[in-house]
Amino acid sequence: MGVPNELTSRDTFDAYLAALKDMPQWWLDLKRESWERFHELPMPHRKDETWRFANISGVNLEGYRLGETAGGEVAEKDLVARSEHVHQRAGRLVFANDQLIDSEAVTRELADQGVIWLPLEQAVREHEDLLRKHFMAQPIKLGSEKFSALHSAFCSAGSFLYVPKGVEIDLPLVACHWTNGQDAGIFPHTLLIAEDLARVTLVDFFSSPERKARNYVCGVNDLYAGPGSRVTYISAQNWGRDSLAFHLNSTQAFKDSFVTSLNVNVGSRQARTESHSQVLGEGAHTEMQSLTVATGKQEFDQRTLQTHFKGHSVSDLLYKNALLDDARTIFSGLIKVVEEAQQTDAYQTNRNLLISPTAEANALPGLEILANDVKCSHGATSGQIDDEQLYYMLARGIPEKTAKQLLVFGFFEDILIKLENEEIAENLRTLIRAQFGE
Amino acid sequence: MKQQLEIKNLSVKVEETEILKDLNLTLPRGEVHAIMGPNGTGKSTLAKALAAHPDYEITSGEVLLDGENVLEMEVDERARAGLFMAFQYPSEIPGVSIANFLRAATQARLAEDEELEATQFYKRLYEKMDMLQIDRKFTSRAINEGFSGGEKKRNEILQMAMLEPKYAIMDETDSGLDIDALRIVSEGVNKLRGPERGILLITHYQRILEYIVPDHVHVMWNGRIVKSRGKELALELEKRGYDWIKEEFAEPAAKA
Structure with a gap:
């Protein structure tokens, strides 16, 4: 028998949904559909190409409780106090086990310019049009569809950031997500929408207060970079070392936008990151960067996709892993350039620094180029x-x-x-x- | 205890070939000695062996630093004991700034419970950089990455100035330097001369010795020191070349 409020139990979902009765109907419908889809979709199989080299037996959802009901061991005020990573900021949201425990709004001036910075559920209630248009609107197709569906079903916590046309925000917005206590399952969400010529930086800190924590995390972050916008997204992942974590990213880069994303990963027992960068406008430039320190018996499983739908654009991916002890990494990346996306520059580099002789770095770089006038390169190196x-x-x-x-x-x-x-x-x-x- | 670096009967092999053969040399503190000699005679091997480079195998002999046996020490221990090597081809280290590198090296010389005082450190660093005419912007640059030959050599002298070794071995520091860089580097070395330090200059050419005037000149041939005299020996070598040395000390087998 499982734990009370087990993530995969229908009773847990029904109780969760019942507690959401004040939320808009479309939101509840979406959750029901997501829950059904989660059950319909199969668990990953070792023969799935998208799970090659991954430790399939480590992807097990049993024994986790819904975060809200898990009960924390560390006082909320301590977690808020430990969320002072970035002092110079435009706003901050702090969550523990998917509950909002601290909230700092943006300045009056930014609010007057139309900047929206809200916890996700409040944004769902107050900005239905934006949320219906953008929430989970980007395709998840790198292998974690099932886990993404569970995210949609249970996701309540996270940050919603909307930056209207031409608004530039100098200081970063910060979201801190904590697990609290053993076995909590949480579903942090980040949705960033930058309209034309907007400029913004958002940072997510994902941490467990105790190093040995066992948690289940499935986070989704979606970035929408409108024409000419400049978006920087940074995440730092430091979950407890017995945790299973998914971080699924999707980015839409429109004409002349410049998007930089940097993910720093050190935590969890097994962490899977999926990152899909869609170049949807000419002149767009996306940088996808990742830095990972893998220690002990950790596994970091990295799947990336750079899709160029429009030409005269750049995507540049650099994933660096330092591996110690018996750690493992898997990098599997694909560049896709459609036929009409001429004059595309797309680069993909995976560099692994093997500090221990028993560490293992796997690399599966790939190209799928249909246009004939492009500059594309991919390379993976492993060295000591x-x-x-x-x-x-x-x-x-x-x-x-x-x-x-x-x-x-x-x-x-x-x-x-x-x-x-x-x-x-x-x-x-x-x-x-x-x-x-x- | 004599304050000197004493090399006694040192023999060194590289990949099964004996390069140094029973080499003897004594460098007292306060003196500058030059080692000259034709290419391929073992000058750089001596430098690398003293700095414990893993490719160089010491087969016999002793090296005493103020009486302490250096050969029993690891690479980093030798450096902390006061032996410094200015490399002919220093490594490039991407991502490690000169400041961080030198902070780590300076910290390693402090007692375990002692923390490096950052303000003092940067004050000293900037003084030494000014002395060597190195732009202060270089502090945050990665060590030697993209440096010109002259910049690399100045960076070596900067490290020597910061770490204040008891004995410094300078391996062909003059190679690849134009006349201006040679002058700056030599001035830097001259400022580091003093009673507390011995300097061993390894060079192929006499040119650097016009700027750094040595107390003694040694000629190396075929893995040994074969002549040791005052600074006038360098001038003689400049005039006569190395052929007369080769003839004088050629082994009987080679002669035939």
Whole structure:
């Protein structure tokens, strides 16, 4: 028998839905449909191409409770206090087990310009048109359709950010999602809509207060970058080390937009990230970056898709993994260029730094190009710490452990140094460095 | 305890070939010694062996740093004991800034419970950079990445200036430098001369010795020091080349 309020139990869903009776009918319908779809869709099978090399037996939804009812062990005020990663911010939302525990609105000035920054459920109630148009509107097709359906069914918490045409927000918006207590299942959602020429940065911090926490997480973040907009999305994932996590991203980049996404991953037992970048307008530019420190027996399973529907556009993907101990990573990426998307530049690079001889990095890069006038490249490399570089550091009296750490930090630095926000960059550096503390 | 770097009967192999043969050399603190010699005679092998490069196998001999046996120490221990090597071809390390690199190296020389004082550190770093005419913007640049030959050599001297070794070995520091860079680097080295430090300059050409005037000049041939005299020896080598050395010390087998 499972735990009370088990995620996969119909009783849990019925009770969850009953408690939502004040929500709009379309929202409840969507949840019902999603719940049915979740049950109809099969679990991943080891023969599925989208799950190649993945630890299928680790993808097990048994024994998790719906976050709301899981009950936390850490006081809410402590979690809010621990959410001070970024001091210079335009607004912040803090959630624990999918419950909103702290909320900082945007300034009056931004609100007057039409900026909407709200917890998801409030946005569903107050901005039905936007939500109906954009919520879960982007295709999930990299293998986690089933888990995405469960996300739709149970998702209540998250941030909704709408930036109207021409509005530029200098400071980042911040969302912090915490699990709290063992076995909680949570479904954080991020929906960012930047209209024409808008400029904005949003940061998600995903963390468990206790290192050993066992949780189930399935987060979705969807970015809509309107014509000429400039969107930066950063996430830092530090779930408890016994957790199963999914982070499913989809980005729509319209004409002349510039989208940068950077995901830093250090947490969970098994983490699957799916990232789909859709280039929908000429002149659009998307950067997809990921930095992962894999330690212990962790598995990071990374699936990416860059689709160019329009030409004269750029997508540039760089996934860097540092692997220690017995950790595993899987990178599977595909670039698709449709026939009319001429003069596309699409790049895909996966670099793995193997620090331990028993770590394992798998790479499956791929191209599917139908246009004939394009520049596309894909490459995956796996290597160890460079002996000459290490020797040079030792020859200056730097002890071996420190030298190796500096080399690993250096491996990530080319991406971090490009971040315009130094406070966020420092946060990410701290998170990466902490993985080498023991 | 004599304050000197003593190399006694040192033999070194690289991939089964013996390069250094019973080499003897003593470098007291406060002095600058130059080692000259034709290419392929083992000058750089001596430098690399002293700096414990893993490709160089020491088959016999001793190296004493103020009486302490250096050969029993790991690479990093030797450096912290006060032995510094200015490399001929220093590595490029992407993503590791000069500042972070030198902070780690400086921190490693402090007692375990002692924390590096950042303001002091940067003050010193900027002083040394100014001395070597290195743009302060270089502090955040990755070590040697995209540096010109001259910038790499200046960066080596910057590290030497920051780490204040007891003994510095400079491996062909003059190679690849134009005349301006050579002058700046030499001025930097001259400022680091002093009673607390011994410097061993390894060079193929006499040119750098016009700027850094040595106390002694040693000639190396076929893995040994074969002549040791004052600075006038460098001028003689400049004039006469190395052929007379080769003839004088050629092994009987090679002669035949």
